[in-house]
Amino acid sequence: MLDILSVRLVVEIFINGVLFGAMYGVAAVGLSLIFGTMRIIFIAQGTIIVLAAYVVYWLFNTFGLDPYLSLVVVAPLAFATGATTYRFLFRKAAAMADKNTSLLIAVGLMFLVQNVISFVWTPNPKSIITSYTAVGFEVFGSRISVTRSISLVIALAATAAVVLFLRRTLVGKAVRAASENMQAAMLMGIDPHRVNAIAFAIGFALAGAAGVALATTYPFDPYYGFSFALKALIALALGGIGNVVGALLGGILLGLIESFSSFFISAGWADAIAYAVFLLVLMFRPEGLFATSFKKA
Amino acid sequence: MNHLLEIKDLSVAYGDVQALWDVSAHVDEGTVVSVVGANGAGKSTLMRAISGLLEPLSGDILFRGETLVGVPAQEITARGISHVPEGRGLFTQLTVQENLELGAYLAHVRPHFAASLDHVFTLFPKLKERRGQKAGSLSGGEQQMLAIGRALIARPKLLILDEPSLGLSPLVVRQMFELIARLHDEGVTLLLVEQNIRQALKAADRAYVLQTGHVAMQGEAAALLENPQVQKTYMGALD
């Protein structure tokens, strides 16, 4: 029989898992979009999130800009950066049949950005402390922080925006079409570079949103991005590549796995367990856990 | 007279394997031209080169007097060539309606979308019933109709159909050729690839017979239909 205290504890672990997992989910949605049109795993995604977190940190410390307000600056900036990154780094490689070139450029970009961050802001962890960071409210007797709740809202809103874009706009439909069959999309007059650039731009904008969520809730350092990207990949694998809502759910599931295993086993092993789950899913259910009608072309 | 489409000494390779050697052909406005031949003769390769999915090794492709060589596929579509590829190229995860909307992706086509859609729905009433369904859930014949309908939405100056009868039941194949006749009557210029040679020759004005990457025979479709060599090689067993 569980007493009140442990019920409260389990609720708390659960809620924290969901909140943190939602951030993985947003990163995974970005990866999913880029993978959809480009067929590459954009391994630098986590590092872009961390970069966004540093920009939020910088805006907060230099101009006193509220971190949530900075989303208005960071998301469009990230969107433009994404399109530019595609134009100058990936456009040429995207046309090659050998996807390894793109993958390696992403590896180089990750390496470059994390070390630039480390050079500019030192390798020491940073965090943002606002007047409301410590504020929380109670649900079922468990304390939930306001900032983490806002992060969850940002994650859900960003995913919803992407889903709406993909379902309701012609360009969004073109992105979906290109993800399924790029050559057929070209025969519709769709420019592959345009949809690739859009996927990158949205992927980066999502990284911007995730960066705001990260900066307000957890400490971050320049090298954190890589493990974040790995987590996003795991979320993607859990959710099924190419499935936007699945990616968010995969992220939340991963957050739960981590938060429960770090409580019941140990914090250090939580990562290894997450990777083990990842390997198992890759091998035994590559279409993801949430795929209902998966059709392989 | 200038041809709508003119192919001059075209050679194309698929990876390391050359598939076409010095192919020359032309299509005039308002006509139906069939390209026939056995499996692997290079018919689809020729179509993919025309629509920009493959880069030729040498030779030229002129469309309304301008070269298409080196022009990206999406730009060729914008110039007025719609290609329904082998395997149809539908977006199976998107709905019928969404597939048709993407047929009008190009900016100059979009204003005519509503009218074109009406036209497509009169041609294929089934598609109107199924507009909310995923394209992947349609039957083979319906998928082919959707693919052709989607190509027609763009109001192409040249419509390329690659093996439209492939994998369809005899009844649906007949409907398909009725449709081709109807499009011909409407003045649509058609380049038709077929393994079903008798039907393809009956439907066409002109025809080319491809054999292992070369043009083996060409001329009026009616004449080729009577040609004893064509009959012997391609239709012998069937009669």
Next chain:
Amino acid sequence: MTREKRIIGLSAIIVAALALLPFVPGAADSYLFFLLYLFFLYTIIGQAWNLVAGYTGQISLGQHAFFGLGAYTAALVWSRGLFGAEHVYYFDPLTLIASGLVAAAFALVIGFPLLSKLRGDYFALGTLGFGEIVRVAFVKGGSYTGGPFGIVLPSSLYESLRPHYWLGLGLAAGLTLLIFWIRRSSLGLALVAIRDDEMAASSNGVNVLKYKLVAFALGAFFTGMAGCLQAYYLFHVSPEGFLNLNWTLYPILIAVIGGSGTVLGPVIGALAVTVVFSYANIFFPELHPIFSGLAIILVMLFMPNGIMRLRFRGRA
């Protein structure tokens, strides 16, 4: 094939000259000597990665695990005296081979499921996941692995860099020679066939999985020995120093800059990387990691086939 013969002859002369260099008085104390040691180490790990990626097209992102496994094997065997108290562990051939074998054994165990089921990106991600699991396992290994701090070895044994230099040269030259030979063997032909068209290779009776596994395990074997060699140099085996992702990024950088899928590509890449790193280290030490990231991007953008340019396709 006179050009090839000339290259072989020239390489033999260079290797012989390098082998004799430590006898030059004072040479072993110079900074250049250390750089040459690094060059050999980089050549080994670059060639080992290239064996899998360059010849079979499968990108391994778990090389740091093999490097670390080799180093930890050496450290554990030594610190626990597993070969007996009287045994000499410093530059011990038995330990060296054990380091390689442990890494290769892990490569077989992890490679079998990964290579039989995963392709392309998925294989890369699978190996990355494997590498991280190994890293976490050593960090959380408690007293057995020394946890985050690692294992310290008796550094009083260090006399000079000469043995490291010779062993590094021997392994680098040996591996390069081995790959040169493999390329002309049926194994090499099978590997290239797999890279170019796996389906065709498989339908022509090439046992794709077997060849990929052999290449993967052989790469791990040499990477593990390189880890052992580096352990003899640092005398401190830690997750930070040996299970660092840099040990996966460096070989990629090396092979890609030199030209992946070529025999001499990783050698040239290792030389370029050693020079760039050491100069960057001297002139702008904080910026040096930035350079390596930039170098990968620039190379991939402007010469995706590397310095060697041409890929060997089948028999030259």
